[in-house]
Amino acid sequence: MAREKKKEDSFFDLVHEVARLIPRGRVTSYGAIAKYLGTGKSARVVGYAMNAAHTSKFRVPAHRVLNRNGLLTGKHHFGSPDEMQKLLEKEGVKVIKDQVQDFKEIFWDPNTELDL
DNA sequence: CGATTGACGTACG
DNA sequence: TCGTACGCCAATC
Numbered sequence: 001m002a003r004e005k006k007k008e009d010s011f012f013d014l015v016h017e018v019a020r021l022i023p024r025g026r027v028t029s030y031g032a033i034a035k036y037l038g039t040g041k042s043a044r045v046v047g048y049a050m051n052a053a054h055t056s057k058f059r060v061p062a063h064r065v066l067n068r069n070g071l072l073t074g075k076h077h078f079g080s081p082d083e084m085q086k087l088l089e090k091e092g093v094k095v096i097k098d099q100v101q102d103f104k105e106i107f108w109d110p111n112t113e114l115d116l
Numbered sequence: 117c118g119a120t121t122g123a124c125g126t127a128c129g
Numbered sequence: 130t131c132g133t134a135c136g137c138c139a140a141t142c
Contacts, residue, residue, distance in 0.1 A: 012139095034125090042139075068124070072123090
């Protein structure tokens with residue numbers, strides 16, 4: 001009765017929330033989010049959670065989450081692989097050959113930005 | 117309940 | 130410097 005809504009405390013929601021906190025025009029890495037969530041070395045779980053982002057009721061800007069190399073590793077998981085790059089460029093992020101330019105300059109680290 | 121997978125990361129050769 | 134192997138944690142089958 002009291003549970004009118006199922007609270008999804010899954011790791012997914014945690015990643016989804018952080019992903020939504022990413023400012024427009026900024027990008028982050030799976031490892032950064034993983035560390036922020038406490039997963040630490042298991043950046044894989046973050047990527048896995050991103051896969052579930054599609055199932056989240058909220059819109060998760062997964063296109064702002066890249067791997068440690070600033071490479072659009074998960075572009076294939078979008079409706080269209082070109083859409084991810086298109087979205088990033090639309091936000092002012094230059095992407096060449098699936099590689100984000102000035103990745104370290106637009107890199108948004110939740111551990112630094114949120115803990116500031 | 118056990119084995120496999122996964123949008124990563126780091127270490128080693 | 131580049132390529133390959135392993136580890137890590139959680140979800141899914």
